[in-house]
Amino acid sequence: MMIKVMKETPLIVAEDKCHDPYLRCAFYGAAQTVMGVSGSCTLAHSPQGCYLLAERAFEWQNEDYTKTEILCTKLCEDEIVFGGENILTRTILDASSLKNPIMFVLSACGPEIVGDNISAVCENVSDKVHFRLLPIECAGFRGTQYDGIDIALDSILKNFALDKSKKRINSVCIIAPHANANPTWMADLTWVKNVLFEIGVDVITTLTHRTSLNEIADISAAEKSIVLSHDAGQKAATYLAKEFDVEQICHNVPLPIGLTNTRRWLTELGKTFNARHVVENLIPKGENMVVDQCRRKWIELYSISRLSTAIVADATVGIPLVRFITEDLELIPELVYLRSSKNVAGAIIENELQQLDLKPKVVYHTDVYQTRKSLVEIEPNIVIGSNIEKHAIEGLNTHYIFQLISPIQRFRMINREYFGYTGILNLLESIQNEVWDKYRSKETRYKARW
Amino acid sequence: MKNERVVFHGTLKQLFGKVERGDMIPKLQASHAPPCKFWTAFMVINGIRHTVPVIHGPTGCTYSVASAYKLRGCEYRGTPLEPTTCTSLEETNIIYGGEGKLLQAIKEADRKYHPDLIAVLSCCCSGIIGDDVETIARKSEADINAKVIAIRSEGFGGDFRSGFEDAFKAIIDLMEPPTKKMEKTINILGARIGPTYTEWVDDLDEIRRLVYAIGGKINAIIAGGCTVQQIRKAREVELNASWCYDWGQKIGQLIEEKFGVPYSNTGQPYGLKATEEWIMGVAQPLGLKNKAEQVIHNETRKVMDDVNCMRQALSGKTAIIEITEFPGPIRALSLARMAEEFGAYPIIVNIHPYTIKERMPSIKFLLEQGQNPEIILTKGLFSLGTFRSSRDTEEELESIASNYDNAIYLGNPERYPNIPVVNLTTRTGYPHYGYRGIKNMANLFRSAIKHSSRSRSKLYKRVLYG
Known part of the structure; x- marks a missing residue:
């Protein structure tokens, strides 16, 4: 594991061999991505364990099980010794009665090491089935789930994006909304789409969430692209720029979490699409709504102002949180532990820390051990993280754990955005509930008489 | 039910024979995928x-x-x-x-x-x-x-069974030669703490309560939250018993063969008879028979109202059992035995042939114990895709239930045949094991009978089946 610690000192690089990871593998990331294609069927060319990863990916995309299928070739020792191409052929043909428009064939570690040629199999059977077939080599050893998202996006674009010479005025495509550790990230996507609608911009394609194959085919007609993640999707944006002249926007600023980040992000949109007047209206309206709401409901800073804080998150949520908690909540970030190690994320956060005059300990590609060790060393008053950190702070003098990052062991029926103005209120609500829950009486001091 | 929807109708023994001969393995490669x-x-x-x-x-x-x-x-x-x-x-x-x-x-x-x-x-x-x-x-x-x-x-x-067995074998290698005998002490085998959601600590707690009630002690629950030290000392006990014989049996027999520690080969303690057998299976080898008889007597007396309720709910009825996916196939078979004990005729619906194949030794043991319930497998069980399978088997179940005048359904709320539905998936029903299990299940049966005429949640049905 490459751990880059940024402080005043130069980067420290440590080589660990024993990891307790936060992230799943490339196979999972690819599965997350293909599940976002409407009505798709995913065939895991793998043993049965990987099928369970595909099921988790299905949940992450909030897919509808009446419309989406997940199948598995259930590879055993025989297929590893003699190859699994026959069983893959058979499984695809077995599924020929399905009505899905597309089947993604994802290969896992086993078949890739033994050299199963999934592309050849798909080509051979393509005329015997009515759905389209897209093989994607995304074995777990190819990297993290973020790498898997990039691999799948690459395959999807190279196979389905058509070169449309005519650009649609004021249009965008949105990339990697699902590489976001807000457990209900779909709300962030919805917020972005609503904002784009208000400033008169068409979203041609979302890569991927409830995306049809036609939308993917049309992607080159987009004028601009927006990557909604600091963890994945950059490669797809670069590809689109190079192949189809789709210019990437908003890529050097943190995503819109908190007042300043939202203002900056909206301003850039306004500039790009010549819609300054709309944005100049949206920003004060949104900010006033937040202020009004906080004045009426009250914003709880009494308990948290100037407390030392650790952020343990993906880069997508973690980076913008730095400014939000510093500027809007008066917290002091002491640790910023990010799950990914993308260069683009590094540049953005470095810039942010400089601007905010902060010097927290920053670690990329953290694992649970690194996190726990630093939490033990520093014992921050507050940890913003996930269910994992909730358990990792056991025994420490950490007062609050704000669970904002997936995995969170809470069922959320309503999607709640972190982006934008309502996003600020959603974050405040979670934080304030945790603050009040923390000091609930655990026992009663005397018994009531009734 | 229309015969063309039935793929198999016979006894467990007949199904076991077919699976053993490889007759019942579904042709669809992608159907049914348990963990690796x-x-x-x-x-x-x-x-x-x-x-x-x-x-x-x-x-x-x-x-x-x-x-x-x-x-x-x-x-x-x-x-x-x-x-x-x-x-x-x-x-x-x-x-x-x-x-x-x-x-x-x-x-x-x-x-x-x-x-x-x-x-x-x-x-x-x-x-x-x-x-x-x-x-x-x-x-x-x-x-x-x-x-x-x-x-x-x-x-x-x-298959997934081999993972359990190989891990248990590796655990056996950690057991050290005994330096003394731990009197009246047993190990509970076959547990796994925090694993699949078909297993609950409540059942383990009930077993522990009963063991201590008869004067026994437990060295280790392997591997249900035990320490390495407890595993090292595991050969010093007088007896091994299983928590779930499906997983406990293999390790119990291996320890018996290798180290001579006897293994109490009993089924899951569902209902009065199986609970008595489980207790006596432990008590007799430990020399605690008298105390155990006393415990059985006292505990049985305490749950007599519940036993009567269960008899009333099940006597003369056909118990249609469909819990093979959740809480699990072996529990389905244990439940069938309990239903029979309380006067019902059990029929297990849709126990996947893969499940039988993966659990050959346990099913064989059950057959040797004389358990041989009727089994019906329908076409929907073998449908491709979760949704299709779920929707098809729902219709097939309704059709099966309509064939019986006096039936009761032991399953989950995803189904709603036009007969009383006992919801065996609720956490409030645990433990299922032992005397507390009888009490809990009686409550589920009471509710099922009392509210059998109430209509199904339209919302839930639409969510499930579109």
């Missing part, structure tokens, strides 16, 4: 305290089992967060081998976490490239404090 060997091996190891699994593979396998079992254990089984580590195998390691990395990872795990035990689990990658995990495990022990075991648990290497 790696997942199940991890489940067992996860139940030993202060153990660090070092998974020799990529991060996907690692985070997935940690998220499914470790975190669930933290949330619902009161276990602290302990590490689940891996070597994060990458493409370079696949080409050049990962043994060196594994050796370093084991040493690092010892240094970082100070565990009692390090369990090396191989994955598909390390299995195929031929990394010798056993040798590396042995080699590493010279330089570290923890004991190291290795389990060849490549996902493709066997």
Whole structure:
């Protein structure tokens, strides 16, 4: 594991061999991505364990099980010794009665090491089935789930994006909304789409969430692209720029979490699409709504102002949180532990820390051990993280754990955005509930008489 | 029901015979996928305290089992967060081998976490490239404090049963020769703490209560939250008993063969008879028969109202049992026995032939015990895709239920045949085992009978079946 610690000192690089990871593998990331294609069927060319990863990916995309299928070739020792191409052929043909428009064939570690040629199999059977077939080599050893998202996006674009010479005025495509550790990230996507609608911009394609194959085919007609993640999707944006002249926007600023980040992000949109007047209206309206709401409901800073804080998150949520908690909540970030190690994320956060005059300990590609060790060393008053950190702070003098990052062991029926103005209120609500829950009486001091 | 929807209608013995001959294996490769060997091996190891699994593979396998079992254990089984580590195998390691990395990872795990035990689990990658995990495990022990075991648990290497069995075998190797005898003491075998959601600690708690009530003691619940020290001393007990004989049987018999510690071969304690058998199976070899008889007498008296309720609910009825997916196939068979005990004629619906195949030794044991319920398998069970299968079997179940005048359904609220529905999926129904189980299940039966004419949630039905 490459751990880059940024402080005043130069980067420290440590080589660990024993990891307790936060992230799943490339196979999972690819599965997350293909599940976002409407009505798709995913065939895991793998043993049965990987099928369970595909099921988790299905949940992450909030897919509808009446419309989406997940199948598995259930590879055993025989297929590893003699190859699994026959069983893959058979499984695809077995599924020929399905009505899905597309089947993604994802290969896992086993078949890739033994050299199963999934592309050849798909080509051979393509005329015997009515759905389209897209093989994607995304074995777990190819990297993290973020790498898997990039691999799948690459395959999807190279196979389905058509070169449309005519650009649609004021249009965008949105990339990697699902590489976001807000457990209900779909709300962030919805917020972005609503904002784009208000400033008169068409979203041609979302890569991927409830995306049809036609939308993917049309992607080159987009004028601009927006990557909604600091963890994945950059490669797809670069590809689109190079192949189809789709210019990437908003890529050097943190995503819109908190007042300043939202203002900056909206301003850039306004500039790009010549819609300054709309944005100049949206920003004060949104900010006033937040202020009004906080004045009426009250914003709880009494308990948290100037407390030392650790952020343990993906880069997508973690980076913008730095400014939000510093500027809007008066917290002091002491640790910023990010799950990914993308260069683009590094540049953005470095810039942010400089601007905010902060010097927290920053670690990329953290694992649970690194996190726990630093939490033990520093014992921050507050940890913003996930269910994992909730358990990792056991025994420490950490007062609050704000669970904002997936995995969170809470069922959320309503999607709640972190982006934008309502996003600020959603974050405040979670934080304030945790603050009040923390000091609930655990026992009663005397018994009531009734 | 129309005959064309029935794929099999006969006894458990007949189905077992067909599966044994390979007649019932579905043609669709993609139907029915339980976890792979790696997942199940991890489940067992996860139940030993202060153990660090070092998974020799990529991060996907690692985070997935940690998220499914470790975190669930933290949330619902009161276990602290302990590490689940891996070597994060990458493409370079696949080409050049990962043994060196594994050796370093084991040493690092010892240094970082100070565990009692390090369990090396191989994955598909390390299995195929031929990394010798056993040798590396042995080699590493010279330089570290923890004991190291290795389990060849490549996902493709066997069915999910083999993961359990190989992990239990590795645990047996940790057992040291006895230096004394722990009198009136047993081990409970076959448990896994914080693993699949078909298992609940409430059942373990009931067993523990009964063992102590008859004057017995428990050394270890293997591997349901036991320590390495308890495993080391496991051969000093007088007897082994199983928590779930499906998983306990194999390890019990192995310990008996290898070390001569007797094993009480009894079924799951569902209902009065099976509970009595379970208690006496432990009490007699320990010389606690009299105390046990007294406990049985007292406990039975306390639940007589509940027993009568169950008799009333089941007597003369056809009990249609459909819990093979959840809470599990062996529980379905135990429930069938209980239903019979209380006067019903049990029919188990849709127990997947794969399930039978994966549990051959346990099913064989049940047949030898005289359990041979009627089984119906329908076409929907073999449909491709979760939704199709769920929708088809729902219709088929309704059709089956309509064939019987006086039937009761023992299953889950995803079904609503036009007969009383006993919801066996609620947490409030646990433990199912022992006398507390009788009390809990009687409450479920009471509610099912009392509210049998109430209509189904239209919302839920639309959610489930569109």
